[in-house]
Amino acid sequence: MIAELWRSERSWRLTALLTVVNACAGREEATGPLAPIDETWSLLVEAFRAHPDVTEDVLSRPQVGIWAAHTLARLEESSPTGPEPLWADVGYLHSLVAAIAVRAGVPFELDVPVRGGTAVLPTVGAATFPPGTTRARVRAADGRATLMAGDVTVPVGARDGWHPSITVTVDRHDVPLRVELLDRDTYRALRGPSQPRTIDRAEVSHWRRLLGDAWDVLVREQPDRARSIAQSFRMLAPEPAEERFRQHSASGAEAFGGMLVSVPDDAVQLAATLVHETQHHKLHALTHLLTLTLDDPSVRYYAPWRDDPRPVAGLLQGAYAFAGIAGFWRIHRRHASPTDAPLAHVEFALWRRQTHLVLRTLAGCGRLTEHGERFVATLVSEVEGYLGESVPVAERAAADAIADDHWAMWRSHNLRLSEPVAAGLSAAWRRGREPVIPPAEGGSDPPRAIVEPGRIWFDGRAVLTRYRHGAAAEFAALRADPARVGRQVAGATGADLDLVGGDPEAAALGYLDELARDPTSVHGWVGLGLAHSDPGGPVARALLGRPELVLTVARREGAADPLALAAWIGRALTDDDVREAGPAGWSVT
Known part of the structure; x- marks a missing residue:
């Protein structure tokens, strides 16, 4: 099967390569100070005839596909912009052809780009040049190859300035x-x-x-x-x-x-x-x-x-x-x-x-x-x-806690209620009325998805769980010195350490303290749900099944009594309201 996929990927790669070459036709800025694309292509054909296996090996490398995709995107721009000139990207083709010709034993001279002080010959190695160098000449004859820029000459295989492929x-x-x-x-x-x-x-x-x-x-x-x-x-x-x-x-x-x-x-x-x-x-x-x-x-x-x-x-x-x-x-x-x-x-x-x-x-x-x-x-x-298949009870419970945690964190961060639904929920809380629960997904006026940039550390408690089950001595050291948990596991807190360590009562107090400082802390709300003494009760049901509802009210009204707010939501939830992710998905807002 893998052999069949490789044959397909070879076709895909050669198509991308030919598309790059055709896109450069008639565009002087595509090659700049380097050799025209047709001259480079002629050298590639010569090297292929001399040693087809080498050519296939180099062109099949994953980095060639990355280069082709990036360069095609730049070539398709009406005015290509970027930190480097267009020819520096197109010139990777020159580097590929030079590498193939060196390995195939074909004599040639060809300039290649130098980026970050480095001229690369893929699968052969790289030469180092002084800062500010933009191109180097590769010369190969009589089985030897050399790269030159200014007054610096680096023979392929030299002790200084040359770095062979690893x-x-x-x-x-x-x-x-x-x-x-x-x-x-x-x-x-x-x-x-x-x-x-x-x-x-x-x-x-x-x-x-x-x-x-x-x-x-x-x-x-x-x-x-x-x-x-x-x-x-x-x-x-x-x-x-x-x-x-x-x-x-x-x-x-x-x-x-x-x-x-x-x-x-x-x-x-x-x-x-x-x-x-x-x-x-x-x-x-x-x-x-x-x-x-x-x-x-x-x-x-x-x-x-x-x-x-x-x-x-x-x-x-x-x-x-x-x-x-x-x-x-x-x-x-x-x-x-x-x-x-x-x-x-x-x-x-x-x-x-x-x-x-x-x-x-x-x-x-x-x-x-x-x-x-x-x-x-x-x-x-x-x-x-x-x-x-059977899994030991403690390990299965740990896995379920990780899954519940991520689901609740994800809903809290990524789902937002429509303004009418959010306003109605807030008003019901203020007036002491029963909440009207919107659908979890699909249906009439469900939450919508947002895409927040950056890493938010959804997995702090999951990482601590892995410490407990896979690095027990290190977990014990953290328990003995909880002040350093946040430095060792970004996003984790002492309350998380208590929770994973088997002390949910202490954890719940820690999460309540966190919410007193920041009533909109997603980490604190979900942690409180995980630590609650009644796992199937309304508080845990709300905070692990529909935390976005609780967060909506907390963001608009504050949360003087987090447990009361969560229980208010939780008592109104049906089984359909807290089901797992379904096939409807969420529209992006």
Whole structure:
């Protein structure tokens, strides 16, 4: 299957490349001081004839797709603007062709762009030049290649000024994985050009060790999945480490086989990330062949892995990725050590629940094509098979708390009532009348979705839960010194530490204190719902099921008595009013 997707992606990539070349025709500003595009193309054809395998290898790299997408967007602008001239972006084609010709042994001379003091020859390496240098000449003859700018000359392979391509190869049980680590390439990130980020030897060694250990986990426990990853994964752009249990990773539709990944906490986290991003690779490639969704930009949906409302295509991408994640934890929990098993159980229970919720939403949303319906039906069948598997009681309860927390935080931040509904709710509270509850979604005058910029730390309590189940000693240290919890886990508070640590009464007092200081604190309201002594009572029902109603009144009227306000809303809620996310979604305001 991966081989078929690669063949399709090759066609896609060559089409993008030809489109860039055609878009440059007759535009002097497209190449500026560099060689005209037809001369560069002629050298590419010559190199291809000399060594087609090298040409295919270079052009298949994920960064080539990122470059093509970014450059086409600039070429389509009537007056391309940006921090760099247009020719600096178009000139990456010159860098690609120079790299291919060097590897193919074809003699040539060709200028390439220098950005951030670096001239890149993809898959070969990079040369460093003084600040302010904008282009360098690459000269190759008699099996040797040199880059020159001003009075600086850097031979390919030199000790000083030259940085060879970084490749990591690991092999476990005759299943090899070969990955290029990108640090200096201009198109190492997913959203266009970026500055070089040097990876030193210690970091390379660390990544080699992590990849080896992660690969050992995958090959031993899930060999079929490992072989799929080995066939598709080609490039990793390392990023600095994030907070523990908050690793960042990303991939893109134009970059099949490439990932941007922050330094993981451990090998198991990296193994799960490889599964996650490879799922995205496969679905991105499939959507280049088949239309699966009928997108409507005016409607957004709840995605338990995101803090923002998502369009249907994004919802499907996440569902496929997290179906893979649920499958990974399902198997890994059987192999994990007694110390690591609790967290593996939590992750499995969490992601089977969340993925199943989203798949039900997709199945009923009415925005899937026939291909999309078949695809989702297959996923539903797979994930429903996970639901009957047993999970220890404590770990399942922890997963359910994480899910309830995120749902309530998401509704609080992303849903807004219409002005007439909000005004009526506020007036009823002031006058001591029963509230009129608007529908959760769909129906007459439901809430509308907004998209708030920036990270709001929905997951502080989830991170603490992962500490408790996966890093017990560190969690105990935090409990012993709660004043530092916010420094170690951004967005978390002492009340969160009490809640996750098993003291909901102390947590509730902490959240009430937070609301006394800020009656509109979403974190405080949802935390109060999680900590309430009656989990099925009206207070918890309101704060975990329809917190946007409580927040609406609190924003307009204040909240002198938070428990009374939440109970007032909660007593009026029916089961239909607090159901999980459904297929109707929310209109974007």
